[in-house]
Amino acid sequence: MKTAKLILDDKEYEIPVVAGTENEPALDIRKLRDTTGLITYDPGYANTGSCKSGITFIDGDRGILRYRGYPIEELAGNVRFSAAAYLLIYGRMPSEAEFMEWRKQLTLNSFIHASQVNFFDNYSVHAHPMNILSAMVSSISSFYPHIGGENDNMDQHIHRLIGQVKTIAAFSYRKSVGLPYVYPRTDHSYSANFLRMMFATPAEEYVVPKVMENALDMLLILHMDHEQNCSTSTVRMVASSMSNIYASVSAGINALWGRLHGGANEAVLTMLQRIADDGSDYKKYVEMAKRKDDPFKLMGFGHRVYKNFDPRSKILKKAVDDVLTEMGIQDPLLDIAKNLEEVALKDDFFIERKLYPNVDFYSGILYRALGIPTEMFTVLFAIGRMPGWIAHWLEMSKDPDLRIQRPRQVYTGETLRHYEKTIYP
Numbered sequence: 001m002k003t004a005k006l007i008l009d010d011k012e013y014e015i016p017v018v019a020g021t022e023n024e025p026a027l028d029i030r031k032l033r034d035t036t037g038l039i040t041y042d043p044g045y046a047n048t049g050s051c052k053s054g055i056t057f058i059d060g061d062r063g064i065l066r067y068r069g070y071p072i073e074e075l076a077g078n079v080r081f082s083a084a085a086y087l088l089i090y091g092r093m094p095s096e097a098e099f100m101e102w103r104k105q106l107t108l109n110s111f112i113h114a115s116q117v118n119f120f121d122n123y124s125v126h127a128h129p130m131n132i133l134s135a136m137v138s139s140i141s142s143f144y145p146h147i148g149g150e151n152d153n154m155d156q157h158i159h160r161l162i163g164q165v166k167t168i169a170a171f172s173y174r175k176s177v178g179l180p181y182v183y184p185r186t187d188h189s190y191s192a193n194f195l196r197m198m199f200a201t202p203a204e205e206y207v208v209p210k211v212m213e214n215a216l217d218m219l220l221i222l223h224m225d226h227e228q229n230c231s232t233s234t235v236r237m238v239a240s241s242m243s244n245i246y247a248s249v250s251a252g253i254n255a256l257w258g259r260l261h262g263g264a265n266e267a268v269l270t271m272l273q274r275i276a277d278d279g280s281d282y283k284k285y286v287e288m289a290k291r292k293d294d295p296f297k298l299m300g301f302g303h304r305v306y307k308n309f310d311p312r313s314k315i316l317k318k319a320v321d322d323v324l325t326e327m328g329i330q331d332p333l334l335d336i337a338k339n340l341e342e343v344a345l346k347d348d349f350f351i352e353r354k355l356y357p358n359v360d361f362y363s364g365i366l367y368r369a370l371g372i373p374t375e376m377f378t379v380l381f382a383i384g385r386m387p388g389w390i391a392h393w394l395e396m397s398k399d400p401d402l403r404i405q406r407p408r409q410v411y412t413g414e415t416l417r418h419y420e421k422t423i424y425p
């Protein structure tokens, strides 16, 4: 076994080096505190491997993303979202029979409990759909009090989570615009069902345009997993205390909501609109993003892991062009986005910091072309990410190294002082 040496106060310690199947080395510091009295200090966990995982491989320097070994370029645009979700969760592509059964189960389990439908009436009219989504997903487990018990059927919880997340999303939209709810059908794919539930009226047949169904499948697959990102780490953190899968995933939805994570897709569109309203002077905004005294950042740019092109943004950029052309849409925000990208990629500030467009940079323009309202963009991300959260929850629950996640800290507060008795009124 390879080891690294740590020399501290003239004492030498051997630290084992572990490596995964792609040979990425890591220091195994599990015994570090016991043997040396030291802990590590790593704000943002940029150098910390929190687990071993066999789900998704990313090489940020080479712009590589693979689900269960399959390159993202071979999946996005070529398979249905539900087939890719099966792959991510069960580790292999389904046979045709398995796929048809899986797709049917996702639809049959997509009906939220009739009592829970009434919950929609009680949210504030100003509630953000991510707010509704996290509360609703957390509430599902209240209808299954025996979850996690003996004879519990985990597969059914998986079907419910993937099936119901799109129902909750579509219903929250329908509620916000005062339209009646539309229910899914077993003869539709996952994405076709979602689009139907969003846009059909009960008065007439709604034929889901293939171009929209395929684009949504691709978008959801691109968002499906990204190893130990903020929301997935949150799901794992909550799950490590043995919380149920709905509670864990609901916490992940809240983590995704922030604008530095999944909320960035909404923030990109808001930024592009702001630039358009401000005379489309995109160069001014690139300059603003570079200023230390200005909190403005170029939303949809930069990534903790990718120090090269995000492969998802490459796929998306091409797809945006293709889909908008096929749908006959001319979007002025797309021109602004392309101009911003071109200027930023030639700018030393962005070159030195290796800042490239990420998955959120072009996704909003595609969602907009599909008729998805801006405040629903992050909800769409959550629908796509659901199989990823589930796969990580399952992997973690079987991990022999599982311990409750409980980081340490470097204390910087007051040292010992004593309380002087005071009479407070």
Ligand code: ACO
Binding pocket: 044, 259, 260, 261, 262, 264, 289, 290, 296, 297, 298, 299, 300, 301, 302, 303, 304, 305, 353, 355, 358, 359, 360
């Ligand atoms: N615009 C301008 N400057 C940026 C940007 C940006 N979008 N992103 C990073 N920088 C700068 C930082 O100010 C910092 O500069 P400095 O070294 O002079 O201090 C340097 O680049 C490094 O950035 P960090 O913030 O340290 O990088 P970190 O890995 O912590 O954050 C993050 C990554 C959150 C994605 C960041 O790049 C960002 O805020 N981007 C905009 C929001 C965004 O698009 N989020 C979506 C990410 S993808 C996803 O979650 C699906």
